[in-house]
Amino acid sequence: xxxxxxxxxxxxxxxxxxxxxxxxxxxxxxxxxxxxxxxxxxxxxxxxxxxxxxxxxxxxxxxxxxxxxxxxxxxxxxxxxxxxxxxxxxxxxxxxxxxxxxxxxxxxxxxxxxxxxxxxxxxxxxxxxxxxxxxxxxxxxxxxxxxxxxxxxxxxxxxxxxxxxxxxxxxxxxxxxxxxxxxxxxxxxxxxxxxxxxxxxxxxxxxxxxxxxxxxxxxxxxxxxxxxxxxxxxxxxxxxxxxxxxxxxxxxxxxxxxxxxxxxxxxxxxxxxxxxxxxxxxxxxxxxxxxxxxxxxxxx
Ligand code: EPU
Numbered sequence: 001x002x003x004x005x006x007x008x009x010x011x012x013x014x015x016x017x018x019x020x021x022x023x024x025x026x027x028x029x030x031x032x033x034x035x036x037x038x039x040x041x042x043x044x045x046x047x048x049x050x051x052x053x054x055x056x057x058x059x060x061x062x063x064x065x066x067x068x069x070x071x072x073x074x075x076x077x078x079x080x081x082x083x084x085x086x087x088x089x090x091x092x093x094x095x096x097x098x099x100x101x102x103x104x105x106x107x108x109x110x111x112x113x114x115x116x117x118x119x120x121x122x123x124x125x126x127x128x129x130x131x132x133x134x135x136x137x138x139x140x141x142x143x144x145x146x147x148x149x150x151x152x153x154x155x156x157x158x159x160x161x162x163x164x165x166x167x168x169x170x171x172x173x174x175x176x177x178x179x180x181x182x183x184x185x186x187x188x189x190x191x192x193x194x195x196x197x198x199x200x201x202x203x204x205x206x207x208x209x210x211x212x213x214x215x216x217x218x219x220x221x222x223x224x225x226x227x228x229x230x231x232x233x234x235x236x237x238x239x240x241x242x243x244x245x246x247x248x249x250x251x252x253x254x255x256x257x258x259x260x261x262x263x264x265x266x267x268x269x270x271x272x273x274x275x276x277x278x279x280x281x282x283x284x285x286x287x288x289x290x291x292x293x294x295x296x297x298x299x300x
Contacts (some may be wrong), residue, residue: 101131
């Protein structure tokens with residue numbers, strides 16, 4: 001890493017932290033260590049990716065870390081985007097908004113409340129950065145983010161900028177079909193479906209619903225699994241098998257919502273993997289299905 005570290009330290013707008021405690025960079029807070037780079041400009045990211053790819057070093061972007069698991073020893077380099085943003089840009093009604101990938105969705109929800117933007121209620125309560133939410137086509141029972149995205153700008157592994165014009169084929173349930181291996185989303189153009197004075201109340205009601213059904217005050221990673229069927233969500237299936245509350249060490253399946261796991265303190269990556277295996281063993285045994293993870297895990 002020494003030679004690579006020296007090169008990275010010369011890139012403007014990039015700050016490198018070696019052997020860093022990464023525990024607090026995910027909302028699940030499983031103990032984790034590794035190398036971290038904070039990147040404060042798109043140009044900085046372009047230079048960084050060029051260098052990383054020439055040196056064959058793996059990397060991974062962590063946004064809000066809400067739907068992300070990091071292993072105890074992270075071999076991939078963790079990239080944290082922190083691009084500048086003028087909050088004034090979200091104060092006025094426009095047809096579309098050009099926004100940085102590092103922007104938190106909470107800013108978009110505030111804008112939706114202020115301006116009554118139809119369709120933007122979909123951001124409500126999703127703890128994510130815009131880039132992370134687009135990458136996984138995040139959604140709730142109010143809809144999916146992909147429906148609002150018009151254009152996405154990415155940095156390629158070679159350090160070039162690439163624009164993707166979004167079509168009906170660009171997204172499916174919790175998936176994008178256009179980010180190529182090694183590419184990183186840096187900004188996006190979002191639209192809306194007009195103005196609706198009922199949006200602020202809709203957002204308020206939805207937040208109440210989430211508060212009453214999900215363990216929001218705990219250390220968790222959002223929904224662990226994708227729903228295998230719309231009519232039979234993962235949380236309901238886990239609930240039907242009476243697995244809520246089942247745990248290993250400091251990790252347990254939430255007693256409040258079956259598709260959440262709670263870290264009560266020192267839960268580990270190994271415990272997470274074991275609990276996922278246990279749930280999938282039970283699912284296979286009783287229903288003949290296995291869940292797919294919604295939460296992102298790096299393989300190392
Ligand atoms: N249910 C149970 N038991 C449980 C959990 C749920 O019976 O333990 C039932 C509920 O009563 C409801 C149905 O299952 O009838 C669906 O539950 P919920 O409304 O909580 O929605 P979900 O499908 O479990 C999805 C998203 C969540 C999002 C909620 C609410 C997925 C995988 N999850 O959950 O997103 O917050 O809708 O809009 O699509 C996330 O992506 O990280 C996430 C938490």
